[in-house]
Amino acid sequence: MSQHIQLELIDVSYAPISLASEPSADVLADIHLTVNRGEWITILGMNGSGKSTLLKLAGGLIRQGVRGSLHRAGSQGGKPIPIVMQQPDAGLVGSTPWEDVVTLLERQGAPADGLVLRAEQALREVGLEGRMHQPLDTLSGGQKQLVAIAGCLAADAPILLLDEITAMLDPGMTAIVCGHVRRLHQQGTTVLWITQRLEELLPGDRTLVLKDGRIVFDDSAGALFRRTASEPPDSPGEQVGFVAPYTVKVGWELAAQGIELPFIPLTADQLAEAVTGYGR
Template identity: 50%
Template structure:
């Protein structure tokens, strides 16, 4: 099936202009090239200061000072502008409505959507993220995870071709974080393209495209199998370990088994994958 490119960056560098003026030209992004195709789930990882949030803003079409290189942005919102909304850690900071329904409707009005489409689009999006029954509930009574879902509904209602989610589970408890992740995974299965920014490798799933940032550059771009493999190019440490990430428990167990001569295939990095791999190996 032919892939449709939404965003392509070629040799993009971002150097803050205020640093240039002080002769401290330290780029945040350094000649980054990446192509994002429709329907992908990209898990964008990186330590604080690695450049992952800046990369997300450039991909989303936000105006960023000190940008050089080539950017092809074919992704457009419902308003026909090359700027995709980003859902942040604290969505309530951008909420203006008293209820989820009002917040999404006001956001669509600000985006100058045709009035006749606003209410149907808002209500459909809230139902998509599982907030249909709470659309008229006061915002202040919602949990952190529910507020994130309202913010995601706003992106869907605006017909955003990309969901860009910047560490949206970082400040949530495990139950709320799982709720948001499951909803986003369901949206991806329905055809939504997702850029999921995180430092939690437990949120990885089979088939994800991992893009890892390190010191302003893309240090890895590929599937989880390569990310966790300890046998690429003769290294005894995986790319995950080389970049200083803590692997999920399942992956650490699989590595220990490898040291004992037991190599599980496919490499398990989730609890479900580990249980299935061990069960298959026993058979």
Template identity: 40%
Template sequence: MANKSVLASLQRASVVYRTENGQGRQVWADVTLDIRQGDWLVVTGPNGSGKSTLASVLLGLCPLTAGQLVRDVGRFRGVLQSPDAQCIGDTVEEELNDIPGAMELTAEERALFYQEALLAVGLNVALNRTLHTLSGGQKQLLNLACALASRPAVLVLDEPTAMLDPASRIEVIQAVRRAHQQGTSIVWITHRLEEAAEANRIVAFGGGRVAFEGTPEAFFYGRDGEQAEGSSPCVELGLEPPFVVQTAWELLARGVQLRCYPLDADQLAEAVTPG
């Protein structure tokens, strides 16, 4: 990825939150990170480690206390953990009206465009539906529909599947996968490590710093599969790996030779298939 364009660059960034009593709470310290064209970057870490702060910083919602962020603001869109915080209209249609260029379409074109945007994330609701009648998960899908339809250069997703049922999670992953295939770079912040299978790179925060940056295989299995000997960055951060990875660990511990280090069920089947 070294030859890919850098779309956002954090250099020695620090963030201090001011509490009600005026004291400062260090959230980030000396964070350096690049977001590159073509990335599907999964960001994870323990609770309170600073991973969700990345979404707020990249979207311009949280100023840096020190360091530098270089990015083109207009090319970023995001979906945050709290869907109500992003809703600005009273109805589904009013929310979709905020998509850049939507109001330049004819009424007929706009209605078709909106329906396609909603169906892309598996949301089947009427355009005149009021937002207060939607569930939290439906609002989250609506926010994602707006973000995807905007065709951003970088899509920042903070726990995008947290409020969704399993079927809706699959819809979201498939929709984001299509956007990635069409050229959108993805920053996916999550505690669900099974979602890391889509990533080309994982960044793990620990104690307000970047504790790991590398491939998913290295994160779960250690460099050159060192987990077979009992260690990996995932374990060292106190995180629980996905079931597929745990299954592969057990097979490795029993002396089973794997063809690859699997990240999902399909890869696990491939890993144990004789060559």
């Protein structure tokens, strides 16, 4: 495997182990996926499409019932990579952010030398330097998600695996959490980001769409709603059942008038950017 490749799945399928006489149906089927170091990949799909299962497979949390070839670089001797979920409370073990991350490292057998410094640095990286010793039960849901992310960073997780971590957050806190994760990515962190919110995507994001356990789209977010024929709906997003935002419909209308934007915008800010960049 190339040194630039962090995760590689070749013809991977997964069916849960069943005690019944009939074998279980595949939850994931014929997955081909290469994740390069420093890449941001957004994973979309309807409920039951296999998104969370794919993330668990990538993290090494699922081992039995897997067929095909899966390689993970920098996987810490085969240890699973932690996943940050919608509800962070279930995985938080300390009474403060500082205690939570330090305790996590101790449980993982991290060397005592430098352990506290690693924990504090990780908390600074997610913007919690001023709340390290604040009781966890006084933090907002988004701040707790940042504590969980700090734990992953302190534990040297080779990839940030984030499963709809903004699903329970309000727009303001969503923007803060997304902003911190985007900054970590800009600093070189590899991110796999599951979401149902199209407004969280940037036009250049590599985006995967799962349907019935298969990857049916692997391209930029700006191509998700790009129509190619005169008879809609034929864009990849429409074909899997996503409801097009208003800005996408504006992009379609402009295309119908011969104005092809560089990408199909998912938010008002992206629409402004696309229109400003038209013809350049």
